[in-house]
Amino acid sequence: MQVLLSKLKRRSLLKLLWLAPFAALYKYLIPKVKKENFISVPLAALPFKGAYLIKDKHTGIIKNNEGIKVFSISCTHLGCVLNVENDKFICPCHGSVFDLEGSVLKGPALKPLKHLEYKIENENIIVYI
């Protein structure tokens, strides 16, 4: 009886160990978007063509002929909040410049701006931050 019980425990343990790598992979493969952290902006509030910045949420929404793009407007150098001037994101801290696609035009920042997930729902743009 005890042998049977110990085999069952060992078998259960082996099943759990077999699942462990998948649990670890799941953690890294599934995007970490917290759906409760979002901002909602009426589509009517967006300029016909240009940038809409929500500086306290470090979020920029760009609307142009190609559609809508949403970025984190935290500078990828050291995190200052970017401004928009002449169709460019400008960092007031050390002068990095990004185009409206989020690509670096001038350093010291090296990485492009992070795109944020969004969806359009009931005439609002919902941005996950």
Ligand code: FES
């Ligand atoms: S924080 Fe933007 S360039 Fe340094």
